[in-house]
Amino acid sequence: MHSIIHNLPARVSLCLTPLLLSNTATMQSFSAPSVSLLLLPLPLLLLVLFSSLLLLLFLQWRHDPVDKRLPPGSMGWPYIGETLKHYTENPNSFFSIRQKRYGDIFKTHILGCPCVIISSPEAARIVLVTRAHLFKPTYPPSKEKMIGPEALFFQQGAHHARLKKLVQASLLPSAIRESVSEIEQIVLKLLPTWENSTVTTLQEMKRYAFDVAMISAFGDGWCLEMEGIKNLYQCLEKGYNSMPLDLPGTPFRKAMKARKLLNETLRRLIEKRRESRKQGGGLLGALLGAKDHKLSHLSDSEIADNIIGVIFAAHDTTASVLTWVLKYLHDNGELLEAVMKEQEGIQRRIVEGNRELTWDDTRHMPLTSRVIQETLRTASILSFTFREAVEDVEFEGYIIPKGWKVLPLFRSIHHCADFFPQPEKFDPSRFEVPPRPNTYMPFGIGVHSCPGSELAKLEMLVLLHHLTTTYRWKVVGDEDGIQYGPFPVPKRGLPLKVTPRNKKAI
Incomplete structure (x- = not known):
């Protein structure tokens, strides 16, 4: 044997x-x-x-752990668990059915991991903030291998704090405000390719979000290594949410091969930067130029894992959110007209000043910003975040065994009528007043909240400014609905017919 x-x-x-x-x-x-x-x-x-x-x-x-008072719930099929149901059903239905059956805390099994789902603001705060030391950040093993175990996502304690400070240095408003012009140039090259044609919104938004992520990761400029990185990453992302079957021909095996090649490509790029003694911009420049003596010798693998982590965090989710923004604006004509008027006012000031879009301009888009906020709530692209119990934890009368994943369920909180009346209605005006604490968490909360949230908002605002002032769009076909895999997006990636606006001189 x-x-x-x-x-x-x-x-x-x-x-x-x-x-x-x-x-x-x-x-x-x-x-x-x-x-x-x-x-x-x-x-x-x-x-x-x-x-x-x-x-x-x-x-x-x-075999359940001996003497464990586990939460109620179903573990689904052996090994597969409830993964297929989770990624093929409407996530609102998947989670709400189990909540009604088992309550606000229940167990399941997805992506090869036994999990406990929690779905109240108070419980989420306990896991993510007040008792965060008992729940380390984690992902399913397949994702962790693809991103890299030394990425910021998987660190804790003092090392996490120092590394996050370093990563954030390239993502804070003070740093990204200088990127507005570069992001705008990406938009101005992208949008004309949509003119008078039918585009798949999700795919186009992925192109856009990836190019912005590359600027964030490597700074201005393009090189042959970056083209290779782009191609390899596209192979890698196909395996992110696959079952972790390391067998010939499986998406997981192909993705792991791409990950190995991607690591080698990044090492070459890192070596060139080190040899030239020009650290460059973006996250790579920040990691190479670390001043903290405790982080002054980051290994190439640590740098590579964090570069891939930033691209991962900035790519699919942002593209999915932007796809939903265009869907919601398309379906709410009066709201779209109001957003266009707001953006036309900014455009007039830009023309009068004979200048380009600036960071300050993006700070004066209140309605457009609320549209993004409401999209993040309604679509809830990230249904939950992953944590792992570092020891047996007693939680609301149950025991969460050491090693089990714990998933604070943002989606259910965002769709709770107690916090957001008429939760299925798309209503940006609800954000004219701040939401109750711990009820709105599109970027997480606590020390492990997303460090790139400001960059994500910026790239959405820049694209929406030029799209709404220059173009009109219409959904092609009458098929409505949602597809999953893994993030919920409109059916067929939202095919749109994009045409130039017939507008008066601004």
Whole structure:
């Protein structure tokens, strides 16, 4: 048995070895006939061994931790859990059905991980703020491997605080205000390619968000390595939310190969910057020029993991939010007209001053900003965030076992009528007054909140300024609905017909 395990792929071997060793009683039942098993024909022997392994996996699956008062809920199918349901059903329905059945805290199993879902503002604050030391930031193993274990997401304590300060240095308003012109140039090159044609909004927004992420990560300028990084990242992202099956031909295996090549490409770029002694801009420049003596020797792998982490955080989510913004504005004509008037007023000042869009201009877009806020609430692109219990934790009368994932459910909080009356209605005016504390968390809360939130808002405002003052758009086809995989977006990525506006001189 052990020789067969050693011949399995590394990931499978590592998973099965502790499983077999932990089920000593079961293993003893297999040890007696082990010699006779070897006399069986090879196909039959493999069938027996495979059936035995499946049995052990099932026994492991059915085995709850001893004396644990686990929250109620369903763990779904062995290994797969409820992953397929989660990524194919409307997330509002997926979570609300379980909330009604089990309450505000329940267990499930997604992406290969046993999880506890919590869905009240008070519980979210406990996990993310007041008792955050008991719940370390984490992702499912597949995502963690692809991003890199040394990325900011996965750090805690003093090291996390120092590293976050360094990462934030390139993402604070004082730093990104100088990026407005560069972001605007990306928009001015992108939008004309949409003219008088049908575009898939999600794909176009991914192009845009990726180019902005590259500026954020590497600063101004383009090089051959960056083109390679872009191509490899596109391969990598296809495996982010796949089942972690390290087998030939699977999205996970392909993504891990791309991740290895991406790491090598980043190392070459880092080495060139080090040799030239020109740190450059963006996050890479900040990481190479670390002044904190405790972070002055960041390894190439630490730098690479954090670069990939920033691209990951700035790409899919921002693209999905922008896709929904265009959908909501399209469906609410009066609101779109009001946003256009706000942006035309800014455009007049720009023309009169014979200048480009500035950071200060983006600070005077209150209605457009509320549209973005309401989109973040209504669409709730990130349904939850991942944490992991660092020890057995007693929580609201239940025990969350060490190693289990804990998922504060932002989506349910954002769609709770107690906090947001008529939650399904798209109503930016609700943000004319600040929401109640801990009820609006599109970028998380606490020390692990998203450091790039201001950059995300900026790139949305810059694109919306030029889009609304120059173009009109109409959804192609009458198919309404939502697709999932992994983030909820309008069906078919929202195909739009984009045409220039017939407008009077501003």
